[in-house]
Amino acid sequence: MAFFVCFRKGCAMKKLLLFILPLLIIVAIVFTVFGVIQVRFQEEKLRDDLMRKARAVAESMELSARYSLLNNDLRSAQRLADRFQLRERVQGCAIYDKEGKIVVITQRFEDWKEKEKPYIAEILENKTPRGSLETFKQYSVYSYIMPIMDDENNTVGLVEVIYDTSYVFAMLTEWWRRISLTLIILVVLIALVSLLIQWRIFILPVKQLTEWFQHFQRGDISHAHPVKDRGELGKLASEVEQVALSLRVARKTISEEAEVRLQKEELWTEGKLRDLIRAKLGENALFIVSNREPFMHVIDEAFGMPRCIRPASGVVTALDPILRACGGTWIAHGSGNADKKFTNSKNKLGVPPEDNRYILKRVWLTKEEEDGYYYGFANEGLWPLCHNTHTRPVFRESDWQMYKEVNRKFAESILEELPVKSPFIFIQDYHFTLLAKIIKEKRPDATIALFWHIPWPTPESFSICPYQKEILDGMLGCDLIGFHVQNHCNNFLDTANRLLESRVDTEKFSVVRLGKETFIRAFPISVNGYFSGNIIKVAPEQIRTIKEEFNLQDKIIALGVERIDYTKGIVERMLAVDRFLEKYPQYKNKFVFIQLAAPSRTHIKRYHDLMAEIDELVEKKNWKHLEGSWRPIIYLKRHFSPEEIAPFFQLADICIVSSLHDGMNLVAKEYVSSKRDLNGVLILSSFTGAARELTDALQINPYSIEEFADSIKLAVEMPQEEKIKRMENMRKIVSENNVYRWAANIITELTALKKF
Numbered sequence: 001m002a003f004f005v006c007f008r009k010g011c012a013m014k015k016l017l018l019f020i021l022p023l024l025i026i027v028a029i030v031f032t033v034f035g036v037i038q039v040r041f042q043e044e045k046l047r048d049d050l051m052r053k054a055r056a057v058a059e060s061m062e063l064s065a066r067y068s069l070l071n072n073d074l075r076s077a078q079r080l081a082d083r084f085q086l087r088e089r090v091q092g093c094a095i096y097d098k099e100g101k102i103v104v105i106t107q108r109f110e111d112w113k114e115k116e117k118p119y120i121a122e123i124l125e126n127k128t129p130r131g132s133l134e135t136f137k138q139y140s141v142y143s144y145i146m147p148i149m150d151d152e153n154n155t156v157g158l159v160e161v162i163y164d165t166s167y168v169f170a171m172l173t174e175w176w177r178r179i180s181l182t183l184i185i186l187v188v189l190i191a192l193v194s195l196l197i198q199w200r201i202f203i204l205p206v207k208q209l210t211e212w213f214q215h216f217q218r219g220d221i222s223h224a225h226p227v228k229d230r231g232e233l234g235k236l237a238s239e240v241e242q243v244a245l246s247l248r249v250a251r252k253t254i255s256e257e258a259e260v261r262l263q264k265e266e267l268w269t270e271g272k273l274r275d276l277i278r279a280k281l282g283e284n285a286l287f288i289v290s291n292r293e294p295f296m297h298v299i300d301e302a303f304g305m306p307r308c309i310r311p312a313s314g315v316v317t318a319l320d321p322i323l324r325a326c327g328g329t330w331i332a333h334g335s336g337n338a339d340k341k342f343t344n345s346k347n348k349l350g351v352p353p354e355d356n357r358y359i360l361k362r363v364w365l366t367k368e369e370e371d372g373y374y375y376g377f378a379n380e381g382l383w384p385l386c387h388n389t390h391t392r393p394v395f396r397e398s399d400w401q402m403y404k405e406v407n408r409k410f411a412e413s414i415l416e417e418l419p420v421k422s423p424f425i426f427i428q429d430y431h432f433t434l435l436a437k438i439i440k441e442k443r444p445d446a447t448i449a450l451f452w453h454i455p456w457p458t459p460e461s462f463s464i465c466p467y468q469k470e471i472l473d474g475m476l477g478c479d480l481i482g483f484h485v486q487n488h489c490n491n492f493l494d495t496a497n498r499l500l501e502s503r504v505d506t507e508k509f510s511v512v513r514l515g516k517e518t519f520i521r522a523f524p525i526s527v528n529g530y531f532s533g534n535i536i537k538v539a540p541e542q543i544r545t546i547k548e549e550f551n552l553q554d555k556i557i558a559l560g561v562e563r564i565d566y567t568k569g570i571v572e573r574m575l576a577v578d579r580f581l582e583k584y585p586q587y588k589n590k591f592v593f594i595q596l597a598a599p600s601r602t603h604i605k606r607y608h609d610l611m612a613e614i615d616e617l618v619e620k621k622n623w624k625h626l627e628g629s630w631r632p633i634i635y636l637k638r639h640f641s642p643e644e645i646a647p648f649f650q651l652a653d654i655c656i657v658s659s660l661h662d663g664m665n666l667v668a669k670e671y672v673s674s675k676r677d678l679n680g681v682l683i684l685s686s687f688t689g690a691a692r693e694l695t696d697a698l699q700i701n702p703y704s705i706e707e708f709a710d711s712i713k714l715a716v717e718m719p720q721e722e723k724i725k726r727m728e729n730m731r732k733i734v735s736e737n738n739v740y741r742w743a744a745n746i747i748t749e750l751t752a753l754k755k756f
Contacts, residue, residue: 020194024187030261031186032373035179046168047142051131052602053143058129058161065095065740066148066674069103069157082101095121096158096750100124106560109162112136116313123147124155140165159334175584203424268741271327276744278327280751285419286328286610289435290428291374291408293360294320295351296336308353312563312598315453317642321528323358330416333374334362356752364412366407367700372402374431375603384431385465386454388687391606393467404434407474411438418443424750427478429453432650434470437477449480449746451523454663456488459495472500476513480750482523484664484689489520500599511753519753523746527669533680542647548632550594552651558593559652560693561591561645561667569685570701571617574707576658581632585711589627591716594634596648597734611637649674654715656683657690658702659749664689668697669734681715693733696726 009307021719061080068077074094077095079239081104084093092106100120102113113137123130125143131144142163147155237690242702302306310316323330332339341364343349347364350356365373384391387449410432423443427435428449470497475481483489489509497504502513510519547553558577561569577593592599601607613634622631649655655671665688672694674683683689684697689698698711 002511006559020191020198023194024190027186028183029192031179031183035183036469037341039172039175039178041702043168043172044581046171047570050142050163050165050683052167054131054142054161054163055129055146058144058146058159060130060144061093061159061161062148065159066150066156069095069097069148070150074103081106086529091207092162094160094217094513096160098154098156100123103157108160109136112162119147120158120213123158127153127155136162140169143391156324159384164427169327177390243361247464260620267736268738268744270321270740271739273322273744274326276747280632280747281424286323286326287414287417287421287423288323288428289414289425289432290315290319290330291330291378291431292316292583293332293334293339293362294323294344295334295353295360296334297338297342298336299338305626306341308637312600312639313663314753317527317666317670318525318739318742319428320737324352325740327358329359329361329417331361331363331410331417334364335370338675340364348471361413361417363410365409369406369409371603372396372399373406375601376404379601380604380606381455381465382433383567385461386430386457388455388457388461389660391566393464400467407432411442412434414679415442418446422447424747425449426451426746434474437474440477444637447750448478449482449750450475450478451482451746452488452492452663453484453699455661456495458482461499462495468499472496473513476500476516476518477513478500478518479753480519480521480746482521482746484524486522486524488663490520492520493590520751521749523742523749524689524737525664525666525742526734526737527666527673528739536643536646538647543651546647546651550592551629552592554576554590555650556587556591556654557750558591558654558656558712559648559671560595560656560658561640561648561670562595562597563605564597564611564614565600566606567660567662569660570597570614572660572702572708573656573658573706574614574617574621575703575705576603576656576712577632578624579640579705579709580712581625583709587713587716588625588632591632592634593632594652595636596640596645597635597637598639599637631735645670646674650677652680654681654683654712656712657688658700659685659688660681660702662690664687666690668694671689672727673734675727675731678719678724678731680727681718681723682726682730683711693737694730696729 006163037603040420064080065077068074068080081093081095090170092109092112093107093281094102094112097103100117105112116135119130124147125388127147129144129146131142133140134143141468142165143160144163147158148157150160167474173215174303193360227660252633259675275526277583291643292311292315294310294316295308297308299305319330325742330351334343337731347359348359348361350695351358351360374409378398380394381396392579414435417423422445425436425446426447429452432450439446439448458460464473476496481491481492493504493506493509493511496502496511496513498511500511504511508519510517546719550734552742560570560573562570562716564570573593573595581588599611602611618635622633625632647670652671655668657663657665657668659669662685665685668682668684668690669689671680680695681695684694684699685702686699691697698715700708700711702708
């Protein structure tokens with residue numbers, strides 16, 4: 001199919017030129033060679049004609065010139081030379097004496113006397129005529145000299161006739177013009193005829209077939225192919241048509257079988273989600289849109305070779321298992337410095353790399369676009385606006401314009417992929433608040449859901465944003481907007497009610513604006529639970545290696561896993577560990593806190609300053625409590641893949657999640673799902689969405705360092721039976737409310753609203 005898709009405007013023209021160009025080159029070469037031969041023949045003919053005319057004129061003058069020279073009658077000789085003054089082509093005449101000196105010459109050729117003529121002596125000696133082209137005053141003339149003989153055959157002088165040759169060159173130029181014009185007409189005619197033939201017998205059938213393939217690719221497999229040709233193209237189209245028929249039958253069968261299986265299974269799994277999507281969405285394609293891509297290719301600084309990594313992102317953690325389960329297309333910003341090397345001509349690739357389960361389409365942004373849209377408006381404006389961490393949001397007009405431009409660019413990229421039948425587009429987060437409205441303007445049949453992964457602020461806080469109306473209008477282009485917790489839904493409804501001319505239906509939890517209804521729902525996001533076949537296996541050697549590397553034998557190990565962000569409470573966590581060791585010094589040299597920290601948004605000053613603050617704090621606290629080789633805080637600042645994090649989860653006795661404000665926080669759920677031995681304690685900030693579900697965690701206020709330190713002691717000293725009971729309860733919650741159920745709830749909600 002890719003072969004036929006290439007026959008679009010640019011590619012088709014290129015292929016036509018490759019077909020026609022050799023033919024035109026051959027015709028041009030043959031015609032040019034013929035023209036050269038023809039012109040040379042005409043040139044020789046004209047020169048011969050010129051020589052004969054000059055010789056005839058010279059011979060006609062011979063008697064008169066001989067008489068004048070023998071009688072020394074210079075007056076008669078001058079009259080003879082002056083006859084050429086008014087002639088058109090014969091420019092002049094000169095008569096020489098027997099010494100080779102000019103005695104008379106046509107007046108307009110007076111300067112001819114000054115010209116050096118070494119050939120005169122040769123003519124006098126050999127007594128033979130001579131004709132040749134000569135240069136006079138930077139133009140060309142034809143000179144014919146004939147010796148004048150007396151009766152005894154002695155040379156008495158010479159007569160020279162000078163002809164204008166410009167008419168010869170004018171005629172040759174006219175010949176070349178006619179040949180060139182004929183060649184151009186011939187080339188144009190050949191090109192037109194070739195184009196017509198190509199179009200009729202090849203391009204038109206291929207174009208029709210390509211359009212049919214595009215419908216086929218977008219899910220419209222009900223049309224018959226348009227190719228009437230019975231040749232190879234016709235055979236190919238017929239074969240694909242049979243595949244389309246088989247697909248229609250198979251889709252119907254799969255949908256019915258999926259509906260049956262769906263009723264039997266209880267726990268949400270990858271397979272059950274796949275069955276739900278087949279049963280509910282049917283032939284409707286699934287598209288996920290996010291800023292962060294699930295897989296990125298970067299150049300390994302140590303070896304200089306590209307490698308594929310999983311970014312540190314809760315969005316990726318949650319959504320990758322969904323697309324692995326049911327397939328589809330994920331559209332995201334290609335931010336890896338080696339990303340372009342691994343995409344095809346449509347900026348797509350199959351992922352995961354080792355087992356292609358869905359398509360990743362990368363959208364390329366310029367540095368200016370990324371700075372304004374991502375680092376500027378999204379992360380210096382919307383991010384601090386939505387998180388109650390007392391960081392002042394920054395809104396710049398240039399960032400807003402770039403944010404709008406990038407949303408339009410993503411919309412164009414998505415619209416290129418949408419199938420004929422109503423697609424389902426699942427937009428992620430605050431980077432694309434304008435996207436739904438732009439897409440709906442072109443494809444009102446598309447069903448669009450937006451999931452907001454971060455908190456939604458109160459109306460008073462959101463009113464700080466100078467672009468509040470445009471953002472809310474864009475978001476309400478969706479059919480469904482999801483938040484982690486009901487409180488965020490309530491905040492959004494209040495915001496729409498206060499800041500927009502809209503009607504909020506508190507019974508249906510929807511917003512109606514300009515006749516368009518958008519439903520607002522809470523969908524607590526989760527992880528795949530490590531309970532399915534996608535479990536990351538950790539070998540005992542990995543845990544042993546980590547313990548030996550960091551001297552962790554017989555230590556109580558606490559763990560934190562985060563992006564470096566001021567909302568994650570990393571500084572408060574370090575202060576709590578410090579206070580814990582101050583209040584309970586008996587745990588010195590027995591307790592170690594490990595922080596896995598992935599650098600993030602380092603171009604933003606607030607994040608850059610935060611990294612420096614954490615570095616300084618770690619060094620200061622380690623120096624304060626240092627005893628021999630033991631240090632209380634191990635700070636590992638780099639990107640960690642899920643496979644690298646898994647052994648840290650398993651060896652950790654305590655996991656600390658101390659976010660100052662978080663939509664959900666999946667690290668807490670990942671830790672719980674990884675503790676198959678039930679030997680672990682979760683310390684969880686009450687300001688996270690996860691705290692509403694994981695009530696068996698030790699919940700803390702991260703701003704209260706004393707309470708925080710006491711909770712660490714409580715976790716360290718918790719009896720084994722209580723640990724097991726709490727972890728069992730939390731694992732049951734994560735297992736039942738996993739990411740597959742989260743996705744299923746969103747899809748079920750949409751189908752219940754009769755959007756399909």
